[in-house]
Amino acid sequence: MSQFVLSSFRGRLTNNVTKITFKTFLFRPLLLSHNFSTTTPNNSIQNITVYGSGLMGAGIVQVAAQNGFKVTMVDIEQKFIDRGKEIINASLKRIAKKQHKDDENAQKSFIESTLSNIKTNTDSLKGAENSDLIIEAIVENLQTKQNLFKKLDESANSNAIFASNTSSLPISEISKVTKRQDKFAGLHFFNPVPQMKLVEIIKINQTSEDTYQSLIEVTKKMQKTPVTCKDTPGFIVNRLLVPYLLEAMRLAERGDASIEDVDTAMKLGAGMPMGPFELSDFVGLDTLKSIVDGWRKDGKIDAGLVASVKKLDNLVKDGKLGRKSGEGFYTY
């Protein structure tokens, strides 16, 4: 199943219909309603290694470094590391300007102190030496993730916690190649990581309480809000969001209302920052389709909720993938 970028639903959307800066956040009540216990974990995390320097990996590295963790960013080739560094530099500059408007020295020192916490490595085993927490944000492929964790299980510190940022693969499947399932969990960040406050912590049956508490502590230190979920398809956010997007498409396909009116209705009547069609285009229609196809095949979600939608299938077949291809439900 391809990568799942559905988490990028807050931000700036520009299309030929409208230009909106989203200030509200639909799921805020959900984010505030956690009830974690406050046990202190035995092992406090200081050194983090992030595998993958793409969109998500770079974001996780940045946020960890900004909040005082020593972070190693690992990728398979230097050119990917360089791209990750560019993502981090551009984002840090934006944040520095926003936080320290007229103070160039403060901007510089914020950027320098964050960068001083980041090391990079293209040697996958060396990158995890001395690491307390390993966060994997590499390509969305079960075999590739398993290969990485299998190798790391043999070489990494025996106390190190392993976490995957997968959006769509079962954490239990990824973790089963290791002998440390008690130290394994999902840590699902949202795109763009520096802006999105939520992290879903995915517990498998074997995840120990100490591992769980360490992950809560680490996400809070990163100034994120953790929520907890079992290892279930789509976890919380995507499990609710994808069926909703499909239902909007079915409603329009039946001719009950136009896509523009559905978007307007959900923004003005339900307080959504984006309408479902704007959001689907923003996420990428191919991504959405691959998630739904995967869930249908998997059979774990009620068939009616993941029934295919002709319009979505046709748009993808015609290469109309949403904003990234210039056309989807809207033209950009």
Ligand SMILES: NC(=O)c1ccc[n+]([C@@H]2O[C@H](COP(=O)([O-])OP(=O)(O)OC[C@H]3O[C@@H](n4cnc5c(N)ncnc54)[C@H](O)[C@@H]3O)[C@@H](O)[C@H]2O)c1
């Ligand atoms: N893009 C999103 O919005 C989003 C949101 C939440 C979660 N995720 C998940 O995060 C993960 C990464 O997504 P992304 O969008 O950052 O992908 P990406 O394609 O931008 O980056 C993946 C990076 O992993 C590197 N890589 C591949 N194999 C590697 C290995 N063995 N060791 C080290 N690096 C390796 C690649 O070179 C690439 O730089 C996926 O599991 C995806 O499902 C994505």
